Amino acid sequence: MRVFSYSELSYAWIFNEYPTFVQEDSRRFVSQETGHLYIAKVEPSDIGNYTCVVTSAVTNTNTLGSPTPLVLRTDGVMGEYEPKIEVQFPETVPAAKGSTVKLECFALGNPVPRINWRRTDGTPFPSKIMLRKSNGMIEIPNFQQEDAGLYECITENTRGKNVAKGRLTYYAKPHWVQLIKDFEAAVEDNIYWECKASGKPKPSYRWLRNGEPVALEGRIQIENGALTITNLNLTDSGMYQCIAENKHGTIYASANLRVVASAPDFSKSPMKKLIQLLKGSTAHFECNPKASPKATTIWKKGGELLQENERTSFLKDGSFQIANVSKSDAGSYTCLAENKFGKASSSTTLLVTGSPGPPEHVKVDEITATTAQISWYEGLDNHSPITGYIVQARTPFSVGWQRARTVPDVIDGRTFMATAIDLNPWVEYEFRVVANNKIGGGEPSLSSEKVRTEEAVPEVPPSEVSGGGGSRSELVITWDPVPEELQNGEGFGYVVAFRPLGITTWIQTVVTSPDTPRYVFRNESILPFSPYEVKVGVYNNKGEGPFSPVATVYSAEEEPTIAPSGVSASSLSSSTIEVTWIPIPWKMGSGRLLGYEVRYWNNGGKEQSSNKVRATGKETSVKITGLMSNLIYYTAVRAYNSAGAGPFSATVNATTKKPPPSQPPGNLEWNITDSRVVLNWEQVRAMENESEVVGYKILYWTSSQNQLSILDTNRTSAELLLPLNDDYVIEVKAVTDGGDGISSDQIKVPKLASMFTE
Secondary structure, eight states: OEEEOOOSEEEEEEESSTTOBOOOSSSEEEOTTTOOEEESSOOGGGOEEEEEEEEETTTTEEEEOOOEEEOOOOSOOOOOEEEEEOOOOOSEEEEETTOOEEEEOOEEEESOOEEEEEETTOOOOOTTOEEETTTTEEEEOSOOGGGOEEEEEEEEETTEEEEEEEEEEEEEEEEEEEOOOOEEEETTOOEEEEOEEEEESOOEEEEEETTEEOOOBTTEEEETTEEEEOSOOGGGOEEEEEEEEETTEEEEEEEEEEEEOEEEEOSSSOOOSEEEEETTSOEEEOOOOEEESOOEEEEEETTEEOOOOSSEEEOTTSOEEESSOOGGGOEEEEEEEEETTEEEEEEEEEEEEOSOOOOEEEEEEEEOSSOEEEEEEOOOOTTSOEEEEEEEEEOTTSSSOEEOOEESSSEETTOOEEEEOSOOTTOEEEEEEEEEETTEEOOOOOOOOOEEOOOOOOOOOOEEEEEOOOSTTEEEEEEEOOOGGGSOSSSOEEEEEEEETTOOOOEEEEEOOTTOOEEEEEOTTOOTTOEEEEEEEEEETTEEEEEOOOEEEEOOOOOOOSOOEEEEEEEOSSSOEEEEEEOOOOOGGGOOOOEEEEEEEETTSOGGGOEEEEEETTOOEEEEOSOOSSOEEEEEEEEEETTEEOOOOOOEEEEOOOOOOSSOOOOOEEEEETTEEEEEOOOOOOOTTSOOEEEEEEEEEETTTOOOEEEEESSSEEEEOOOTTSOEEEEEEEEETTEEOOOOOOEEEOOHHHHHHO
8 A cells, every 4th residue: 555645747557559558447556656557467468568658747748668578477377365465555654634645555366356445443434535446546635634544455355355554644734823913012011922823743933033043031931932021122123033833844924023112192192172071970081192111190180180089080091080070070181191201291171061050030021810921041051052941830739840831832042031821810920940951951940039910700610519418498509619729819709509400590699708618508498309400600809700510409308207117126146136127118209218227225224325237228137246145135226318317116125145155165086987087075065044055066177278168067076078188177166046156176187198108
């Protein structure tokens, strides 16, 4: 097996006469490495003269060698033998990255050997690999690191096989990953100059300065290809070369280092002439003079040297910063830069912009009932032009200052007069003005002197006109009084008009007090619960205003005149009785029945100091609770409406039941039988003054959900079928006519599932 890269020479063989060339196949092979012709098994047809032809790709010429005869020997017979590899190879074959690698392998033998290729690690060949010349050559284009490895050429026939092995190793000439560039640095600065190259094997680095190796000393060091020079001086200037090399090649990168020394100079980086900032923002002053070495800086405001405080700070790059700027920070700021070669300075002016100051001299020039003409003078714009004004008004009745409607509606920054409109007559006003700019609204002006608008006829009638109720023969009319700010002048009062429904003539009366919310008309001719149309108007010294919309109001009702019948009382428990009755007949023309009132007292009390409960609407029973046990209670019932209450019914009585036993069920026990909880407890025996026990009530619930379940029984035992996956809490109480008794001690039954598991 032989390996070679691209060659400028190629070889061929002429058989006997030109242009008959030897045709390569599995039996015949021409090595492009040596030019030799190999015939694995000679046949009679191979007898003849062979001439080597060498072709130069450079000169495009052919050179012929001397003919060599091939003669067939007749003194023996060729026997079969195993393959004998004639093309040998080194154990290690270096191959360059990106090159085309060709491996040749050919063997003599009888029968003619077959040739195959493989990688010993079993990796399959990628599609780019090609087998040529009846497998006598393998071609690997664009050789990469993953193509490196141990390759085998396997030759075999029926007599045996032979194998040639060769290791392809990958190498790459150095090539640049990072080049050095021209560099300019200040004297006394430091430089870190890095060049990077890749290659296989890894390249080593050397540095030259002006063609000579860089002399390493304390301030000049080379590490991993990077050149570091500290505390630069002018003599360090020059042409530098970084050299990367491995055994396959050497590459160079060149750049100039220029070390400069100069006094501070602001000509190419002056400070801004003007810095304009919003109040409350952060001011940042940059100071970047060209200086070699780097200059030190100090800052002044005007002629005063600046110091750091809670709002100001000096940054490492020489700049200066003020947080939360205010108007007092405005002014001229100077950066003074200095190094050993000289000094320089540059200045800027800081303007702090904010919302406008308050307008001045706000006054009311003219006043009417609903308008006020207002004028003012411009205040400070705080370095941002005023774009408009807003007029605000305040009265004794308003909640603070309110924006006033004005003409013009939008007041621009060059207008210093406006008319406030839609004011209320006969109300005391004061005005102020707020200026705006692009930053926002400014501080309000001082308020104007207080002025009162002129009087006018009232425009707003009372609201919520209604009425009803009162005593017999009365018509009660009510309304919400008009607020003072809407009365429009002195002498304000109300005109109350009313008429029976269906009558055309209005009856009118005057109520002179502006705060009065009602008027009562009394006349014996007024029928109970009769509909009236009513309206309420307004007036003041300027004249009469509008009336409210007409409302329908009913005259006073007639109280009930008869008592309920069929009244009865019954005891429900030791603390509750129920009273029932038959409702009274009622004519709607007399009013509206609101309900019934039940009076009750015990035999130790007095009827005059009785308690009362009410049942609304058409209810015909009521339960009276919170009573004492085993005691007679007397009750009476009467109907009522808005006009009053009617006569009481006849008195009836009921005796509350004895109280339940004061002792709870004792010795509550439980056990499990066939996944059921069996409960047992001691019987509760009532005392003479207690209600007899008629049964028991078992209450149980889960400890997680508190959802109560109840089981009633007349025995002193019970069975509960409970779910398996919850804890349960259980208690028992006695049941009597007088109510439920005291609960037993609670017991807790754990999850039945866990008990059965155990």
